[in-house]
Amino acid sequence: MAVTRTRRKLGIRIARLRERKGWTQQELADDADMHQTYLCGVENGRRNCTVDVLDRIAEALGKDVGDLFKP
8 A cells, every 4th residue: 555645744744643642653552542553554644544544642741632733
C-alpha cells in the first residue's frame, strides 16, 4: 500500500506529540492498547487506521482526535 500524503502528515504529527511527552513508541503503544509495530506503521503513514484507533492514540496523548490533524 502506498503512503498517502495525509497519512504521512498524520503520522508525523502523532510522532511529534509523542516525542514532546518524552515517550517511546512502546510507551504510547502500551497506553493506547496496541502493538508497537502497529503504531510504527501509523507514524510512518503505512497504516490506514480507524477512527477508533485514532481515538485511543489521542486519549493516550491527552488530546482530542482533531488535535492529531492540526499542524
